Amino acid sequence: MCRAPREIRVCRVEIPGEGNAILLSPGQPAEDGIEYYGDGFDKGQCGVKIAKVKETHDGLFKCSVATTDSRQEITASLNIIVARAPTDINLVVKDFHTGGTSFVKGQKIIVSCKAPFGRPAANISIYLDNDLLEEDKSMLYNEYRNHMQQTDVKNVTRTLDWSDNGKMIRCVANHIALEKPLETSMLLNVEFPPQPQSTFERFGYVIGRRGTVNITVYANPKPNFTWRIGNMEILEGHADETNRLQTSTAFDIGNGGWSLILSINDVQKSDTEKEYTLEARNNLGSNVYHVVLSTSSEPAGFDLDAGSIIGIVVGVMVLVLIIFLVIFARATGRWCFAARRRGDEETADGVGAGSEAHITPSDEDEEDHEDPRIIDEKVPQGGQENPIHASTEYVNGRTDIKDAKKDEKTDTPV
16 A cells, blocks of 8 residues: 555556556456555555465565656555465584584584575574573574575574483474474484492392392493492393392483393392492493492481472571570560569569468467567557568578667567
């Protein structure tokens, strides 16, 4: 659609792939599915409606109009893209420097994914299994021939690790003209020497019973394995002279993993005291693995994961905090210890008052041996009885008060 600011009298369009220019006007019948589109010349509109778009219509569209007050045409253009799905998808993986197709640990590779003849360019993604490979350097090549895009290529690089072995490199191309994405893949084969591991600890062996030792080693290609038990050397798949110790051949568990089994008939105490090693060797290197056997059961918490360790640490910290708060509350008489502290204070006060109440002389003492110090408190001047008992100072052993009262004169009632 082309629009002019004033009424027009001529509408001419050039459609890629249709040869000559086409004059259009309102009410004109369609020809080859092409007809005028718009609200009329008086509105300054010059548009075209195409019933069936062809691939050849991709390219530069032009429209020219002449207004009623001008003898010259005004021209505008627009690039029209007719979507076309890529015809295929190709994946190439090679060494970044040499272009070789065999890979080892630590090698840098370049992964190229090509979805040719897509229009517009296909959206290409490269994955290692389900992980999207982030490109540190990618290039999108668009080659044109006769105004048609020929090739789309995306490149990513990666430095290989031994754990990449056995993973799938996937190339996925999405396009507006595709009902579902195009996809291709390749299994990655990475060679690496036997990988180091910590000492293998195996528990729970019973004296007099059969025991087995399971070991998994990672290497590619398959290494040769040799067991060394004390002074004995046993190749994989063989047994010792007594046939009491037997070794299996390595079993391929995939992705460069090899499982081996050492069987011990009638485990003896001396078996748990021997030194066990397993040597693995391939053309890229070798490694020696140490094995320790024990008749003890596997200790609780053995081989804890990170979540368990964090839980234990948090639990210990909470326990320490609770103990600290209990000690603090008890020492300061707070929270649940507040009532107990008040009771202790009342008891302490009651010790003095109670001891005064218990100093009650017998009848004989009242008649013959009345304590003048008590009488002095009970009978003040005027002969009136004083209900106040002996002071807490006397009861609590204040000797200075007692000595002072010894020198006081007492009035004995007649």
